[in-house]
Amino acid sequence: MTDELRMDVHRVYNCNQMDYDINHPKLDKMLPCNEDRFDSGVDSLKDEEYKSIVEHMESMNMAATERTTGKDIDDEPWKKEATEDGDTFLHLAIIHEATEETIQMIHQSHGDLFLNIQNNQRQTALHLAVIMEQPQLVERLLKAGCDPRLVDDSGNTALHIACKKGSLSCFGVLTQVCPIHLSSILAAPNYSGHNCLHLACIYGFLSLVESLLSLGADINAQEQCNGRTALHLAVDLQNPELVRLLVTKGANINSLTYGGYSPYHLTFGRQNVEIQQQLYALTAQELRDLPESESEDSDWEVQSEDDQMYDDIRVVGHK
Structure with a gap:
């Protein structure tokens, strides 16, 4: 040596x-x-x-x-x-x-x-x-x-x-x-449910997103946490350039998460009006309203039953 x-x-x-x-x-x-x-x-x-x-x-x-x-x-x-x-x-x-x-x-x-x-x-x-x-x-x-x-x-x-x-x-x-x-x-x-396209979207690397799509990455693949697509992730991150790119490349505007939310639904309560207006015009009319939550009623009923079941509990001597 x-x-x-x-x-x-x-x-x-x-x-x-x-x-x-x-x-x-x-x-x-x-x-x-x-x-x-x-x-x-x-x-x-x-x-x-x-x-x-x-x-x-x-x-x-x-x-x-x-x-x-x-x-x-x-x-x-x-x-x-x-x-x-x-x-x-x-x-x-x-x-x-x-x-x-x-x-x-x-x-x-x-x-x-x-x-x-x-x-x-x-x-x-x-x-x-x-x-x-x-x-x-x-x-x-x-x-x-x-x-x-x-x-x-x-x-x-x-x-x-x-x-x-x-x-x-x-x-x-x-x-x-x-x-x-x-x-x-x-x-x-990966173990967080994200594929390569999801990661490139999350970290905002538009050139990699384009390259991945040209190599055959599924633009509408759902991440395994709650079923968001690349477009859902772009809206979550309020990245208008990425939203435009994905829409141009043919992302499914009406794709729903496991909870029934479209990318447009994720614009509610967000500050970027440009993204909201763009997706509103492209989203199917029946998907523009937020889905009603059936779990809220059922959770309330369960809570009400619990309250009734334990209505004899006393705290510091008071019922």
Whole structure:
């Protein structure tokens, strides 16, 4: 191992713990998503574990070598090393932007299951490459055999994360290099019930919305929380540009949530008159009035029965 490479190894494994928060300020309180945290886990290493890893890395020959198809993961012991948080050397190299070492590890792991190892947050190297905005590594990982269908502990594939971050470069690589799995990934919801199109709408990335639709994303797909479509979400977020785009692209104006609400219904009590006027003109006449709530009466009846059942309760001596 060269002196320069040895210094890079120390740099990779001697960095402080880093957080990567991709929460977006436009996220409305009405649109709950699981908070995502991306931690390197380096600080969780005990001193003796850290020394062992560095010594192992220093003794490891990282020079590019010819690999044979089907070579087993056990042939190279460094692939079995991991931190308390489940991060492999590859995870850590990506997190700390040690690009040269990352490329060498990917080259030596072509076709190996090692590429798809998930850390304790169920992130693969591919997830982390997208989080770190490294499209060149995303491409190398995909071509080496990293599975783009794997999800993290929030149910997000790497493409879901690219849509949350608004990463056009990583989005382009993910959609072009592995088109065979694209349709299933586009349709897959994360654990909050949102697919890639929903996420791009929630975070307001209009260019990604257009790209997703051109790739075949279902514009009328309902998120699994309460059945909102992309258009419902655009109204919720009071984003007139997104509303116009979705309407132009053929979104179903009369689509109803599980509670029976059309996108126009969601304009009630909102400040953007432009959105309300636009949707009013396009919404079917029978869907312009808010649906009557049958649950209110039934809830009142139950409450009234309860009041009658417990009308003998006394508080501080009074009935």
